Amino acid sequence: MTKRRPEVVRVEGLAKDFRPGLGLRAKRVLDGITFSVHENEIFGFVGPNGAGKTTTLKILMGLIRPSGGSARILGHDIRESRFREHVGFLPEVSYFYDYLTGIEFLDFYARLSNVPRAKRPDRIATLLGWVGLSHAGDARLRTYSKGMLQRIGIAQALIHDPQVVFLDEPMSGLDPLGRKEIRDLILRLRGDGKTVFMNTHILSDVEMVCDRVAIIVKGKIRYEGRIEDFIASDNQRADVVLARVPAELPARLEDDLGAELRPHGDQLEARVHEKAINDVLRAALAAGADVLSVTPVRVSLESIFLSAVGEPEARGEVR
Amino acid sequence: MFGRIRTIAGNTVREAIRNKVLYALVFFAVLLIGVGVLLSTLSYVEQERIIQDVGLSAIRLFGALIAIFLGVGLIHKEVDRRTIYTIVTKSVARWEFLLGKYLGLVATVWMQVVVMSAAFLAVSWLTGAPIGVTHLYALLLSAGELALLVAIATFFSAFTTPMLASFFTGGFYVVGHLTRDLKQLGSQSDVESVKQVAGLLYRILPDLESFNLTIQALHELPVAPAEVWWPLAYGALYVIVVLTLASLVFHRKDFR
Numbered sequence A: 001m002t003k004r005r006p007e008v009v010r011v012e013g014l015a016k017d018f019r020p021g022l023g024l025r026a027k028r029v030l031d032g033i034t035f036s037v038h039e040n041e042i043f044g045f046v047g048p049n050g051a052g053k054t055t056t057l058k059i060l061m062g063l064i065r066p067s068g069g070s071a072r073i074l075g076h077d078i079r080e081s082r083f084r085e086h087v088g089f090l091p092e093v094s095y096f097y098d099y100l101t102g103i104e105f106l107d108f109y110a111r112l113s114n115v116p117r118a119k120r121p122d123r124i125a126t127l128l129g130w131v132g133l134s135h136a137g138d139a140r141l142r143t144y145s146k147g148m149l150q151r152i153g154i155a156q157a158l159i160h161d162p163q164v165v166f167l168d169e170p171m172s173g174l175d176p177l178g179r180k181e182i183r184d185l186i187l188r189l190r191g192d193g194k195t196v197f198m199n200t201h202i203l204s205d206v207e208m209v210c211d212r213v214a215i216i217v218k219g220k221i222r223y224e225g226r227i228e229d230f231i232a233s234d235n236q237r238a239d240v241v242l243a244r245v246p247a248e249l250p251a252r253l254e255d256d257l258g259a260e261l262r263p264h265g266d267q268l269e270a271r272v273h274e275k276a277i278n279d280v281l282r283a284a285l286a287a288g289a290d291v292l293s294v295t296p297v298r299v300s301l302e303s304i305f306l307s308a309v310g311e312p313e314a315r316g317e318v319r
Numbered sequence B: 001m002f003g004r005i006r007t008i009a010g011n012t013v014r015e016a017i018r019n020k021v022l023y024a025l026v027f028f029a030v031l032l033i034g035v036g037v038l039l040s041t042l043s044y045v046e047q048e049r050i051i052q053d054v055g056l057s058a059i060r061l062f063g064a065l066i067a068i069f070l071g072v073g074l075i076h077k078e079v080d081r082r083t084i085y086t087i088v089t090k091s092v093a094r095w096e097f098l099l100g101k102y103l104g105l106v107a108t109v110w111m112q113v114v115v116m117s118a119a120f121l122a123v124s125w126l127t128g129a130p131i132g133v134t135h136l137y138a139l140l141l142s143a144g145e146l147a148l149l150v151a152i153a154t155f156f157s158a159f160t161t162p163m164l165a166s167f168f169t170g171g172f173y174v175v176g177h178l179t180r181d182l183k184q185l186g187s188q189s190d191v192e193s194v195k196q197v198a199g200l201l202y203r204i205l206p207d208l209e210s211f212n213l214t215i216q217a218l219h220e221l222p223v224a225p226a227e228v229w230w231p232l233a234y235g236a237l238y239v240i241v242v243l244t245l246a247s248l249v250f251h252r253k254d255f256r
Helices: A053-060 A082-086 A102-112 A117-130 A146-158 A176-191 A203-209 A227-232 A249-257 A274-286 A301-309 B002-016 B020-040 B047-071 B076-080 B094-127 B133-157 B162-176 B179-188 B192-204 B214-218 B225-251
Strands: A007-018 A027-038 A042-046 A068-073 A087-090 A164-168 A195-200 A212-217 A220-226 A237-243 A260-264 A267-273 A290-297
Touching: A007 A053, A007 A195, A027 A042, A027 A053, A027 A068, A027 A195, A027 A212, A027 A220, A042 A053, A042 A176, A042 A203, A053 A068, A053 A164, A053 A195, A082 A087, A087 A146, A102 A117, A102 A146, A102 B002, A117 A146, A146 A164, A146 A176, A176 A195, A176 A203, A195 A203, A212 A227, A220 A227, A237 A274, A249 A260, A249 A267, A249 A274, A267 A274, A274 A290, B002 B094, B020 B047, B020 B094, B047 B094, B047 B133, B047 B162, B047 B214, B076 B162, B094 B133, B094 B225, B133 B162, B133 B214, B133 B225, B162 B179, B179 B192
Parallel strands: A042 A195, A042 A212, A087 A164, A164 A195
Antiparallel strands: A007 A027, A007 A068, A212 A220, A237 A267, A237 A290, A260 A267
16 A cells, blocks of 8 residues: 555665775765655664664765765755755754753744744644643753653654654663653654654564564665565464474474474474475374474564574664 | 844854853953053053053953854864754755854854953943043954954864864964064065965965054054954955855765
8 A cells, every 4th residue: 555655755776985084995884775765654764773774864864975876855856955844853862952941942943944933832832742741841951851852852853844754763762651652653643644764773663653664784775665574575484383203304394394493392393484384294294293283473573683684783783 | 044044043142151161251351351450550651551451452362262162162062962963954054054153153252242341441431541432443343353263263163173173263363463474574585485475375364463453542543444344344254255165164064
């Protein structure tokens, strides 16, 4: 369904080289990134730390220039500036002017975003309500907790009622309740017809809110598409539990059919790919083993992600 | 556009006046202006001139220190703390941001000049030192000089660290007061290339001595209108050129 929607973001062959120092050889941190984000979807840009998520987002936001490739937002080349009035952005880690109150802070960004003076008070009150900070509008930002700062940061990204919102690690550093509030806010934005692009490495949040994802590893896109398709694509498995297993059967299941074996007393559990289930069952029955059960395994995005990325690279970097 | 620039300028003032070092510098400037009264007692003649010489010099020196101190971190701090991320990704052009920051800092520096000038005029009035229109011209040109100095600090702040920017801006301030001597030395040289280099440097580097009317004020010498409007026009042009260069550099900057 989402494929029929118009593209809001189109990135083609995006590349970025960083020179670590004067005279040093440039290092390619983005290598031919291509993906698209469709209207009114929540798009998760997922990858381990250092994969190039923030660099990609900074290029889209015009904070750094690409070394190659192109990108368009709402049909405009990212080097233009006219479309920015329709775009909201929350950076990953941001210091805000902590001497301002919540209301003053949002008023500052409303002025910069050309929100008409007459509409500012209502818009600010509405957003403070959305992000659960109505009670803290008159407090200075220096008194805010990290979660409150993250929420007021999201409010500034929405102050001018943008069509598309870019959020860099919006749930980072938040407690479970805070994460739920932000998730609800993101879902609300989609409900209001907005498009949300979200950088994150928290896969449980991706599974809960994102319609589509792109997985980036070491500056390259490994996958782009719907989460269900990603989980289903070539990744479904089943656990086959066998009894009275002949001695030669485990080696055949493991070597010829790619099964992962786990002995449980006199039973053997074989985790097999869905395409190999029939072959495994045939081999087991032919060898004289009893088939006790066949149970499909619900594979989580996280486990697939770890196998796609390479577990050592991702260990400790995704949650 | 003007609304956005004004918003950034207003926020810059609000942030700058929270800096406690600013008040320390103004305090010492006012103190020095007052100390001029004590220094004048060491002399039997020209006591009023000593008071006013110390006062005007204090305004120029501490004004320059404030301009450099606040100016060199003006842009760098915004980039370092990433506050700029949420600003230039809105409908704010980078040059608008730069200009807003510059105007905000000039306003802050001028507010301090007003405070120091008030102290100067009060001390002059209390000690019976003469106050004429030339004194006001001298104060006006000091404000003009500081606006130029803030532009130079802004330029360096757009692409380098506060440490280097303060070094470069301080260097420009010192050299800027010596460019006339440089030109003079060049003209006296027998070597043509030295003359040309000295002339070129005089054209490129700011002529900050043109903003100095201290002598005229102390001796109540008549000041031709051109001695006031010419430095102001020259300063305005210099500021435009420097800020244009800063914008060009800033426009190409990657915020990594």
